[in-house]
Each structure stands twice: as structure tokens, then as C-alpha cells.
Amino acid sequence: MQHPRTASVATAPGALPLLGHLPRFVRAPLAFVRTLPAHGELVEIRLGTRRMVVVCDLELTRTLLRHDRVFDKGGPLYRRLEEVGGVGLATCPASEHRRQRRLVQPAFHQRCFPGYAQIMTDRTDAALTCWQEGGTVDLTRETRRITADVLVATVFGADLDPAVHALLAADLHELLAGVFRRSLLPEPLCRLPTPGNRRHARASARARRLMGELIAGHRAAGAASHRTPDGPADPRSGLLSLLLAARDPEGGPAFSDEELIDHAVTLYVSGTETTAGAVCWALHFSALHPPVHRRLTEEIATVLGGRTATWADLPRLRYTRQTLTEALRLCPPGWLLTRRTEEDTTLGPYALPRGTVLAYSPYLLHHLPEEHPDPDTFDPNRWQPGPDGSPPPPLFLAFGAGPRRCIGDEFAYLQGTLLLASLLSHWDLHPHPSTRPLPRLPQLTLNPGPLPTHLTRPKHHHPSPARPRP
Ligand code: HEM
The missing domain is CATH 1.10.630.10 (Cytochrome P450)
Structure with a gap:
């Protein structure tokens, strides 16, 4: 998956010391994620001590979802889900x-x-x-x-x-x-x-x-x-x-x-x-x-x-089915889902070390x-x-x-x-x-x-x- 050019992941502006973007994320998460594409295709946000790279580009999201062995289920969301659903x-x-x-x-x-x-x-x-x-x-x-x-x-x-x-x-x-x-x-x-x-x-x-x-x-x-x-x-x-x-x-x-x-x-x-x-x-x-x-x-x-x-x-x-689909487009129930890189890898031109937590958002992309x-x-x-x-x-x-x-x-x-x-x-x-x-x-x-x-x-x-x- 080596890419001819390399680029660096942008960071969302406005991070507060210690808290990062957490206050904005908690107050208005949907509005917050919709601001991210203005900063790049991959944008890092900080939620307290946790860092997460949000994929804001459709093609990169498709790549992420296709390669499930490299971008495996993981990140804090899935760790917490495992406590419930094993x-x-x-x-x-x-x-x-x-x-x-x-x-x-x-x-x-x-x-x-x-x-x-x-x-x-x-x-x-x-x-x-x-x-x-x-x-x-x-x-x-x-x-x-x-x-x-x-x-x-x-x-x-x-x-x-x-x-x-x-x-x-x-x-x-x-x-x-x-x-x-x-x-x-x-x-x-x-x-x-x-x-x-x-x-x-x-x-x-x-x-x-x-x-x-x-x-x-x-x-x-x-x-x-x-x-x-x-x-x-x-x-x-x-x-x-x-x-x-x-x-x-x-x-x-x-x-x-x-x-x-x-x-x-x-x-x-x-x-x-x-x-x-x-x-x-x-x-x-x-x-x-x-x-x-x-x-x-x-x-x-x-x-x-x-x-x-x-x-x-x-x-x-x-x-009736079309109406349901449109409701799912505007308000997809799974609005933010995470993955974790299992090895050092790239996503498009972006190098990502092993253990990077990424998120894709059907809500944002829709x-x-x-x-x-x-x-x-x-x-x-x-x-x-x-x-x-x-x-x-x-x-x-x-x-x-x-x-x-x-x-x-x-x-x-x-x-x-x-x-x-x-x-x-x-x-x-x-x-x-x-x-x-x-x-x-x-x-x-x-x-x-x-x-x-x-x-x-x-x-x-x-x-x-x-x-x-x-
Ligand atoms: C409108 C209803 C539903 C929506 C929007 C929805 C959405 C999703 C999404 C987005 C994923 C992928 C998660 C990811 O990429 O991390 C997923 C996976 C899954 N969903 Fe649904 N879901 C719905 C209904 C259902 C129903 C009715 C069932 C079972 C009866 C179900 C069972 C599952 C299971 C087992 C997975 C994991 C699949 C796998 O990893 O192979 N979902 N769902």
C-alpha cells in the first residue's frame, strides 16, 4: 500500500490543554465532526488523553473498510463494547x-x-x-x-x-x-x-x-x-x-x-x-x-x-423503503466507528504507525x-x-x-x-x-x-x- 507521495495528518485546531477537543466533542459532537473535512482528508482530534484520526474522505474510508486485517476492529469504543458483548x-x-x-x-x-x-x-x-x-x-x-x-x-x-x-x-x-x-x-x-x-x-x-x-x-x-x-x-x-x-x-x-x-x-x-x-x-x-x-x-x-x-x-x-434509507442517510445510527492499525501502514499518502486509532463517520460522509x-x-x-x-x-x-x-x-x-x-x-x-x-x-x-x-x-x-x- 506504498503511496508515491507522502503527506502528514492534519490536526484539528482549537485543542485545549489536557482536554483537547473533548469539550467541543461532548457539547455538539455532530457539528464538531462536520467541521473536520475543512482541515484535511485525515484529521487528528484529541479527546482528553486519547488521540484519534478521523477519516474525512470517502475513498480513504472505503480503503480503510476493505483492508480489515490492517485496519482491524479496535480502539476504546470496541474495547468497551467487548466488555458487554465479549x-x-x-x-x-x-x-x-x-x-x-x-x-x-x-x-x-x-x-x-x-x-x-x-x-x-x-x-x-x-x-x-x-x-x-x-x-x-x-x-x-x-x-x-x-x-x-x-x-x-x-x-x-x-x-x-x-x-x-x-x-x-x-x-x-x-x-x-x-x-x-x-x-x-x-x-x-x-x-x-x-x-x-x-x-x-x-x-x-x-x-x-x-x-x-x-x-x-x-x-x-x-x-x-x-x-x-x-x-x-x-x-x-x-x-x-x-x-x-x-x-x-x-x-x-x-x-x-x-x-x-x-x-x-x-x-x-x-x-x-x-x-x-x-x-x-x-x-x-x-x-x-x-x-x-x-x-x-x-x-x-x-x-x-x-x-x-x-x-x-x-x-x-x-x-416507504426509500424514506427509510433517507432517514438512515441523515441520521445513521452508527454515526462514528473506530478501527486500529495492526502494523505500520499507509492510508493513501498518509503514514500511520501501528496502534493508531482511526474513526470513520457515516454521518460525516453522508x-x-x-x-x-x-x-x-x-x-x-x-x-x-x-x-x-x-x-x-x-x-x-x-x-x-x-x-x-x-x-x-x-x-x-x-x-x-x-x-x-x-x-x-x-x-x-x-x-x-x-x-x-x-x-x-x-x-x-x-x-x-x-x-x-x-x-x-x-x-x-x-x-x-x-x-x-x-
Ligand atoms: C438500521 C439498522 C442497523 C444499522 C444502521 C446497522 C449498522 C451497522 C454498522 C455501521 C455496522 C458496521 C460497524 C463497523 O464498521 O464498525 C454493523 C455491523 C453489525 N451489525 Fe448492524 N446495523 C443495523 C441493524 C442490525 C441488525 C438488525 C442486526 C442483527 C439482527 C445487526 C447486527 C450486526 C452485526 C452482528 C454486525 C457485525 C458484523 C461483522 O463484523 O461481521 N445490525 N451494523
């Missing part, structure tokens, strides 16, 4: 990654999706029909509850006791905030018994214990026996069945109990707030843009006629005006296929890229599209006028704060007639 698929080093990905991948195969969609439709239908006309719900909390419910049903093939559900949801909330907060602290401070660190440790231990109990229950129910050699025979027996039945080359179990917990926690943490956040941002932005809202609700009314969305409806919910004209405008038409159906895909990194690209991207689209369409099919949503859903940052995911929303029925709503099955 060395599961999202955190494991490149040397371990190919094996894990091969074992987990079959559960995300297209053939499983109609079954997953059925679970999603049933769960969404049950949740949305409990809402009361004239009532108020917090969309952030409710969509999170639905995505968590679906995830547990698809991973464990099980129902979750509502009390366990509430505990897990509270723990997840703490974990997502805590991982990011702790990644900004110097290492020794993470080990002090402060109230924040103790709260985080308790949430992590409890989430892992609950996952362990779910796995034990799953094993006792003998769900692994439902599996066929080339994938789960019935997605209702759950993705975990596949992992339980996976074998190493000697014929023993491929995963220890601890590793199974790592996977379960990883999928729960990666797959619930992210999808719920995307749906909430899509609802929020479309409510602010009447022409988008009109087109979206017209599509949904035409396709669904007041019922809950199913697998069979997806090909006709094109604008807002580059040269990539997306008028980048702050919410416009689902950006994702409209051209007349020949094959436009060059505009830059989109909400699911990452390269070997570590999100394994759950199509699962998220499936769930996000079904949920967004079903919500607007059953309900007219009236956001509370005082709502300003500023994301609660800094934290791991770029999700909205509470979204109190008043509910009325759409004019032509017919409560759940018979639903077409996939």
Missing part, C-alpha cells in the same frame, strides 16, 4: 472474523426472510392494535419495544416475559450510553467504582445473565433439533438453534456457552435501537415534510388498505455536499431508481462496508419497512408540538429522544381484515 461477531478481531461470519451468515440468508417477516407482522400487529385511539405514545420507546420483541422472537424463537423485557430494555439503554461515555474516559477511570461505572457493570452483568437464561431455556426446549443441515428448517426455532447446532472441525460444539451469550448480546445490542431509531427518524422527518408524508401515506393506504404489512407487500412499498447535494434536506427521491433501474448508487454507509459490513442490513430493512408502513397504515400520528427529538449524545447510536405522539385513526382505516400470508 468477542462476538461485531467485536472479534479479523483473524477470528471469517469463521464467526461463516457460522452466523446462514441465519441471514434470504430463504429465512419470509419466516422472519411473518414473525415481524404478527408482533407488530399485536403491538399496534393495543394502542388506543386518542391516546399518546412515546414512539421512541414503543418502536424499540417492538424491535426488541421481534429480535428475541427471531433469535431465541421464544416469547419474552414482559418483566424480563422491561429489564433488558433498561439495561440496553444504559449499555448504549455507557459504552460511549466510558470510551471517552482514560482507562484507569473506567475501573474506578464510581456510580456510573457500577451502574454500567450491573446492567452488563444482568443482560448477560438474562441472555444465559434464555439460552438455557432454548437448549432445554431442544430447539436445536429443528434444524436442517443447510439452515433452520423453521425460522420460528430461532437463529440460536443454528448456533447451538454448529460444529467445529472435530465435531464438537462450535461455540462455548460464553460465546453463545456473546452472540446473543451482540445481536440484541446491534439490532434493536438501530432499526427502531431509523423508523422514528423516518416518521419524524416525513411529518416535517408534507409532500413526502402525503406520498408515503398514499403508497401505504393503496398497498395495505388499513392493515398490517406483510412479506408479500414489500415489492410495492418502494417509497453530509458531504459533493456526495449528496443539499445534504441537510430530507429527500427520499435521492434513492429513486433511474428509468433503466440502474443508477450509480449514491454514497450510503449507514451499514458500513467491506468484510465488516452489517450482517443484519436486509433484516433491518425488512423490519423497518414493515414497521413504518404498518404504523402509518393503522394510525395518524400527531407529534406533540413541543417535541424536539434531538439525539441524546454522545452515545453509541444516533437515536432520537422521546417522541410523544397523539394517535388518531386514518380516515379510511379498517381494523385488521384477513392478512395475506407470504
